[in-house]
Amino acid sequence: MSVFAYPSTVIRDAERPQLVAGVDLMARAARALAQFSAEVLRTRRGQIFGSRVCVLAGPGNNAGDALYAAAALARRGVHITVITLFDRTHTEGLAAARGAGAEVIGFPGSPDFGDPNVEMDLRQPAAVSSSPRAHILRELSRSDLVFDAILGTGGRRGLPEHVASLIRDWRSSGTSTGGRTAPPAVIAVDTPSDLSPDEAGAEDRFHADHTVTFGGLKTELIDPRVTAFTGTVHMVDIGLELDEDQATAEVVDTSDLGADFPRPHAEGHKYSRGVVGVLAGSEEYPGAGVLTTTSAVNCGIGMVRSLGSPMVAELVIGLHAEVVPASGRTDAVLMGPGNPEDEYVRACVDDLVDTDVPVVLDAGALEMVGRAESVKGTWLAERPVVLTPHAGELARLLSRLLGEIITSSRINADPIGWAQRAARLSGCLVVLKGHQTVIACPDGFCVLPEAGPASLATAGSGDVLAGIIGAMVATFHARNRHSTAETPLSERDLAHIVGLGVLVHNAAGRRAVSAGALADAVAEVAGELIHGGSLIE
Known part of the structure; x- marks a missing residue:
């Protein structure tokens, strides 16, 4: 049936009264993400137990969605590796993933976000030591599934250099399969990081197989020019009350x-x-x-x-x-x-x-x-x-x-x-x-x-x-x-x-x-x- 697309600001505004009322929207999103990811793993491997999932975690709430989903997968026998790409990530989500047995790797040289209310320049380059970087690339290569939870709808255009270079290295290695028959599936959480219709710098950005977005379909996800970065878009209803008069587009099938x-x-x-x-x-x-x-x-x-x-x-x-x-x-x-x-x-x-x-x-x-x-x-x-x-x-x-x-x-x-x-x-x-x-x-x-x-x-x-x-x-x-x-x-x-x-x-x-x-x-x-x-x- 018809799905309406909304600006991200409209969706965030619709979340506020739910959050004030104490509705745990992140829990709803994480459950849906975990269920969808389990189906992807079952399709790729024939089973969920023993699969490997890597979470690339940024500082925003989409990282929280991914981390809670990863914790749920870990409890079903999935090996989880969390790579924190900045000096902070979603604290409670990271604790849940650790508590479920996830391995956590901090990316060295990541920029200091400090106060989350202070706007930072994410484009500052970072010096990264080769040994942890090689370990991270190995974990990415041996994974069955990778969560892109680096930057969500609040992210600015352009990834910081330490993240962009990591993606370049991973992509230039052919997203090495680590001995597997196929590269890992990539799921963008809510929206792909650094989503842009520009072809320039495409090698520094994720090309997701699926994007799982929450609450409402975001306008930026329906542009035909970004399909190579979003893959198939799946919208999860988490109970928001959206006014169709505020929609920018309608997708019909x-x-x-x-x-x-x-x-x-x-x-x-x-x-x-x-x-x-x-x-x-x-x-x-x-x-x-x-x-x-x-x-x-x-x-x-x-x-x-x-x-x-x-x-x-x-x-x-x-x-x-x-x-x-x-x-x-x-x-x-x-x-x-x-x-x-x-x-x-x-x-x-x-x-x-x-x-x-x-x-x-x-x-x-x-x-x-x-x-x-x-x-x-x-x-x-x-x-x-x-x-x-x-x-x-x-x-x-x-x-x-x-x-x-x-x-x-x-x-x-x-x-x-x-x-x-x-x-x-x-x-x-x-x-x-x-x-x-x-x-x-x-x-x-x-x-x-x-x-x-x-x-x-x-x-x-x-x-x-x-x-x-x-x-x-x-x-x-x-x-x-x-x-x-x-x-x-x-x-x-x-x-x-x-x-x-x-x-x-x-x-x-x-x-x-x-x-x-x-x-x-x-x-x-x-x-x-x-x-x-x-x-x-």
């Missing part, structure tokens, strides 16, 4: 599709199920019209209208006799795939004036979008607008909006940031298509659907996605319009709906290797969702 996909009501009719107008394809690119319309038809909508070239409509009707080749009432209009001729674009725009019908703009139709302030006086002003560019198209759009050259490589280097900027500048919902599709609202809120399969990287795949999104927007707009408690769709609701469309696209992509087969597979996915089947991953 196949379970959301099963729960929220629009199914027909028993008393419904074709208009209550939604009508989408599709202006796609041209005499030059007729296939785009066929792919886009096919995916819209197959998505379970009440009616599809073909609004473009009669030649394209003829091709479409030859495949889908139910498509109506005439304008009329619509709940959403999609335009742009396959560069429809200007005369049909103008006619479509004329029909939309003085309505609030949502529009989805793809491909060539993106050229209609200017700055948000200029949109206010246009036909786009009084309606939800969804833009569906890939990185190259977004680069051209932003170059036009900003008056400077923006390249697709810059977009790919920070997809969330650029999608948010485009949404803010245009005043539209922006769907930046890619391996990790980003859906950004003008207020900065994002929806991140789970990544799709590699087979979606094929010509025409974007046309299929556009048809799905157009159909989904029309279906929900119709449902809302026919509701007795009609309320306008919020931008965040619309972003969630578009996210569901991306998930349909992903599910179809797991059954197809070409765009034509992909459009047909949409019918299989929608049929299973509507008739109560379960999606096959």
Whole structure:
């Protein structure tokens, strides 16, 4: 189901009333971490007893989580080695680990933290003797699992040199297996230390296999650029009361599709199920019209209208006799795939004036979008607008909006940031298509659907996605319009709906290797969702 992401400050604020009330949040976190780690060890070794776990402990509360978890593992027969990397760590957690039999090694030459309320410069280099360092590297190499509990959400960018050099040495040794068949698994506790999307200095940072985070999903963990450092992120609920209005993003997956996909009501009719107008394809690119319309038809909508070239409509009707080749009432209009001729674009725009019908703009139709302030006086002003560019198209759009050259490589280097900027500048919902599709609202809120399969990287795949999104927007707009408690769709609701469309696209992509087969597979996915089947991953 949907998981919302929050700034770390929001999560810390939510912890305070629980702590004041005497709730032992650290105990909850440590139990969950120990249980998860035990499963990792069982998967890797076939058993927990006799495993070796190394804790790299820093000065913060995430070290306390790791140390208490390590104590619980020690009581199950795991050999625990704790490496304290600074002059202090979590006192009670360290005592618990010692009491359970853990070996504790102090890293010599570590910087003096002193008063925890005094800000220290963690970047000061430290002189480290070779013998203890070799012992530490040996312990790391022979471990089955390593906890990264060095710096948590309060840590600043950049590790102190003595820690960075230790990681460099460990990584340069190939995270030596100590005679084992595989390197140790790395679990980042709450958040990886020195988490940054920058590639610079990557060899000095941990590349976790898993990140176990507590209380709520942190915003910094969902950036597609940090996946190499977080590994798989697992969120543990420790009982915080978080306000979804304070979330910065929503992560959606196949379970959301099963729960929220629009199914027909028993008393419904074709208009209550939604009508989408599709202006796609041209005499030059007729296939785009066929792919886009096919995916819209197959998505379970009440009616599809073909609004473009009669030649394209003829091709479409030859495949889908139910498509109506005439304008009329619509709940959403999609335009742009396959560069429809200007005369049909103008006619479509004329029909939309003085309505609030949502529009989805793809491909060539993106050229209609200017700055948000200029949109206010246009036909786009009084309606939800969804833009569906890939990185190259977004680069051209932003170059036009900003008056400077923006390249697709810059977009790919920070997809969330650029999608948010485009949404803010245009005043539209922006769907930046890619391996990790980003859906950004003008207020900065994002929806991140789970990544799709590699087979979606094929010509025409974007046309299929556009048809799905157009159909989904029309279906929900119709449902809302026919509701007795009609309320306008919020931008965040619309972003969630578009996210569901991306998930349909992903599910179809797991059954197809070409765009034509992909459009047909949409019918299989929608049929299973509507008739109560379960999606096959």
